Amino acid sequence: MIQTDNMTINVGPQHPSTHGGLHVEAVLNGEMIVDSKVHLGYVHRSVEKIAESRTYTQFIPYTSRLDYLATHLPTLGYCQAVEKMMGVEIPERAEYIRVIMAELSRIAAHMLFIGSTSIDLGATTGLIYCFRDRERIMDMFEMTSGQRLIASYMRFGGISDDLPEEFFPAIDSFLEDIPKMIKEYEDLLVGNEIMQYRLKGVGRLSAEDAIDYGISGPNLRATGVDYDIRKAEPYGIYDRFDFEVPIATNGDCWDRFILRFKEIVESGKIIRQALDQMPEGEIKGKVPRVIKPADGLEVYHRIESAKGELGYHIVSDGSDKPYRLHIRAPSFVNLMVLSMISKGGKFQDLIANIATLDPVLGESDR
Amino acid sequence: MSNNDMLEKLSADFREAITIETDGNYDVIRVESDKLHSLCSSLKNNWKFNYLANLSATDFKDRFEVIYHIHSIPDNRKIAVKTVLDREKPSVMTVTDIWRTADWQEREAYDLMGIMFTGHPNLIRILLPYDFEGHPLRKDFVPN
Numbered sequence: 001m002i003q004t005d006n007m008t009i010n011v012g013p014q015h016p017s018t019h020g021g022l023h024v025e026a027v028l029n030g031e032m033i034v035d036s037k038v039h040l041g042y043v044h045r046s047v048e049k050i051a052e053s054r055t056y057t058q059f060i061p062y063t064s065r066l067d068y069l070a071t072h073l074p075t076l077g078y079c080q081a082v083e084k085m086m087g088v089e090i091p092e093r094a095e096y097i098r099v100i101m102a103e104l105s106r107i108a109a110h111m112l113f114i115g116s117t118s119i120d121l122g123a124t125t126g127l128i129y130c131f132r133d134r135e136r137i138m139d140m141f142e143m144t145s146g147q148r149l150i151a152s153y154m155r156f157g158g159i160s161d162d163l164p165e166e167f168f169p170a171i172d173s174f175l176e177d178i179p180k181m182i183k184e185y186e187d188l189l190v191g192n193e194i195m196q197y198r199l200k201g202v203g204r205l206s207a208e209d210a211i212d213y214g215i216s217g218p219n220l221r222a223t224g225v226d227y228d229i230r231k232a233e234p235y236g237i238y239d240r241f242d243f244e245v246p247i248a249t250n251g252d253c254w255d256r257f258i259l260r261f262k263e264i265v266e267s268g269k270i271i272r273q274a275l276d277q278m279p280e281g282e283i284k285g286k287v288p289r290v291i292k293p294a295d296g297l298e299v300y301h302r303i304e305s306a307k308g309e310l311g312y313h314i315v316s317d318g319s320d321k322p323y324r325l326h327i328r329a330p331s332f333v334n335l336m337v338l339s340m341i342s343k344g345g346k347f348q349d350l351i352a353n354i355a356t357l358d359p360v361l362g363e364s365d366r
Numbered sequence: 367m368s369n370n371d372m373l374e375k376l377s378a379d380f381r382e383a384i385t386i387e388t389d390g391n392y393d394v395i396r397v398e399s400d401k402l403h404s405l406c407s408s409l410k411n412n413w414k415f416n417y418l419a420n421l422s423a424t425d426f427k428d429r430f431e432v433i434y435h436i437h438s439i440p441d442n443r444k445i446a447v448k449t450v451l452d453r454e455k456p457s458v459m460t461v462t463d464i465w466r467t468a469d470w471q472e473r474e475a476y477d478l479m480g481i482m483f484t485g486h487p488n489l490i491r492i493l494l495p496y497d498f499e500g501h502p503l504r505k506d507f508v509p510n
Contacts, residue, residue, distance in 0.1 A: 041493040048478070049502055084391065211416050211439060214467025227439050298389050300420060300435050300446070313422045313433070324503075326422035328435075336470050365493060 006034055009347070013042040017120045017351045020361040024338070024350065031346050036339045040332070043365040051325035056082055056291040057156065059322070064152040066327065067363040070109035070306040071141070072101040074363070075154040080235060081301035081312040082156055085293035089285050094158035095237045096278040100171070101144070101153060103267040103274075107178075108137040109306035110260040110267075113358050117257055118189055120355040121198050126189050133181045136174050143167050157285035171275065178268040182261055190258070199254040203341040203353040206251060213340075214333045217308025218259045219357060223251035229304040240277070241270045253349075256356040292320050307331050307358060331364035369393050369445060372413050380405060392435065392446035399449045403459040406434070406447065410464050414438045415445065418465035421472065423479040425505045430456040432481060457482040478503040 006027050013023040021042035027035040047066070051059050063078040064071050076098055083090065090098075111134040118126025138148040143164050145151040153160055189195050205215070207223040220227055228245040230238045246262035248255035295318030302311035308330030317323035334357050342350045373386050373393065383401040387394050397405050409415040420435040430451040437444045451458055460483040461468045472483045473492040480501030483489055491498060500507055 041491075041495070044493045046502065209466075212466045214418055214465065214471075225439065232439075232442050233444075298433075299391060300433075301391075302419065309419060311420050311435070313420060313435070315424050324422075324424040326420070328420040328422070332470065332474075333467055336467065 004030055011350065013039075017354060019116065019354070019359060021365065022335075022354065022359065022361055024354070026342075026347065026350060028347055031348075033342050033345055033347060033350060036342055036350065038335055038338055040335070040361075041365055043361045045366065047366040048325055048327060051322050053321065055320045056293075056322065059325070060154065061150070061152040064150045065362060066329065066366065067109070067305060067307065067310070067331070067360050068150055069112050069360055070105035071147075071149060071151045072098075072105040072153060073109075073303065073305040074310060075152060076102050076236075077301060077303040077305065077310050078312055079154040079156055080303065081299055081314055082291065082293070084301050085297050085299050085314065085316060086156070086287070086291060088157045088287055090158055090236075091282040091285050092279050093162075093281045094283045094285070096274045097159050097163060097283065098154065098236060099238070099241075099274045100271050100278075101141075101151075101159075103270045104137050104140065104171075106267045106306045107264050108134050110264050111137075113260050114185055114189070114257075117352075117355040117358075118195070120351050121195060123189060123192065123195065126185070129181075129184060129188060133177075136170070140167060140170050140174070143170065155284060155287075156291060157287035158283045162283050168275075171271070175268050175272055175275075178265060182265060185261065190261075195257075196254070198348070198352055199257055199356070200252060201250075202253045202345065202349045203356065204250065204252045205337060205341050209337065209340070210251065213337050215308070215337060216330050216333070217304065217306070218263060219256055219308065219334055221245065222248045222255040222259050224249045229302055229309060233302070235301070235303055241273050243267075243269050253352045253356040256358075290320050292316075292318060294318060302328070305330055307360065307363070308334060310363075327363075327366055329363040329366060331359040331361070332366075335359050335364055369443060372443075372445075376405070376408065379408070389446070392444060394433075394446045394448050396448050396450075399451055399458045402447065402449045403461065403464075406436075406461050406464050409436060409445065409447070413443075414440050415443070416440070416465075418461070418467050418471075421468060421475060423475040423481050423503075425479060425503065427453070427505055429453050430479070430481060432458060432475065434461070451481065455482075456480065457484055459484055460486040462486055477501070480504060 011024040023039040025037045063074045066074040111130045115127040115130030145153040210223040243266045293316035297316040300313045311328035313326040315324040383398045385396045415436045415438045417437045423432045434447045477491040
């Protein structure tokens with residue numbers, strides 16, 4: 001055998017498959033990864049420090065920019081955390097609209113995941129199909145909030161505007177088309193032999209390691225752990241819906257990939273039920289003009305975002321600005337296993353691992 | 367699931383080192399910083415608290431507080447552990463040997479808040495540049 005020296009290769013921070021500013025320093029022996037280090041912080045905007053100099057309301061748009069691929073989820077988590085501190089009641093209709101928007105965001109994020117994973121592995125066509133369908137969700141966001149990508153639609157006590165007329169036919173036809181879309185992606189990607197070779201058995205993560213490393217969301221459920229915050233600790237009105245939590249068993253890239261298809265279908269079911277049950281009425285509850293949670297109040301509120309457990313830890317000193325605001329970002333914690341699952345694999349598998357862990361760097365770097 | 371049985375047992379074991387309160391959402395165990403590590407290993411080993419969800423530090427100008435939000439996936443329970451650290455020399459035992467997820471979360475608390483986690487395998491900055499000076503989330507931090 002030929003003796004070779006180890007070689008260090010930098011992947012990112014400017015590399016399309018790193019999803020926006022991730023830097024991985026990989027030590028290679030030939031094509032095998034001996035070791036790798038993850039460097040974060042290229043998209044650090046000091047959001048937690050900014051929060052301390054903004055009023056509670058002013059901070060809403062910043063949360064929208066955390067996970068910009070599923071814009072309603074981080075805003076929902078933040079608003080619910082503050083509502084928990086203030087004891088605000090939310091009107092029924094607003095609760096349902098929140099669920100619809102949150103699940104649409106999850107679908108949009110998962111569609112983008114399927115598209116970006118396929119392009120990272122060389123299947124450019126997959127991206128085009130997923131973006132075509134995601135576009136319909138972006139159009140619906142535009143109808144409701146005026147914004148496509150970063151909507152800032154949630155408010156304390158409810159939402160900013162009621163659903164417009166044209167929203168209903170759009171979402172009805174979208175929900176109707178979900179099975180067709182999934183079928184199309186499956187025909188294109190799931191049956192594809194190259195996809196299977198690139199993903200099956202790659203980047204295996206065991207259930208014990210996943211829990212120990214604090215992995216959450218679809219990445220955790222791919223290892224066989226049945227844990228979804230919407231079920232384990234329902235927030236808002238999630239206890240009213242009938243839906244399954246898809247589970248896989250192998251914890252490899254393939255399972256992480258396939259799980260997102262199933263989650264799209266389940267989210268579609270939740271939206272259908274929400275649309276059917278949604279009553280008429282107010283969309284904004286009674287909220288004080290200036291939000292001032294009592295001195296010394298502290299809250300940790302977590303929701304199931306598209307990537308996993310998104311938590312807000314807020315400490316109040318009785319003023320109109322958060323004294324301390326900490327964001328527990330799922331992408332940040334999920335990235336921790338990247339080095340471990342890539343070790344001993346091929347260099348190309350690193351790309352598959354980054355793609356299927358599905359980090360969004362706006363959220364992990366904050 | 368209620369935490370009462372567990373809290374009773376822990377109070378008997380740790381006596382004055384812990385006090386129990388609630389913030390309406392979590393039962394919070396306040397623990398002296400030198401007992402934090404043994405409390406956390408007891409939670410993990412005896413009470414199946416296998417998932418450290420969140421670790422966050424706050425600067426109260428006269429003291430630091432570090433809070434750990436811990437969940438038990440098999441029992442679906444939750445608990446928060448809080449410890450107060452000295453303002454001049456904030457230092458506490460690492461919990462990376464109990465939950466490996468603490469690795470990056472402690473590095474973040476070190477990076478932004480300047481908490482020293484003794485025994486941490488690799489306590490270096492994570493979000494800010496490696497040559498950055500100061501800890502920006504401290505209340506007395508002055509940006510230049």
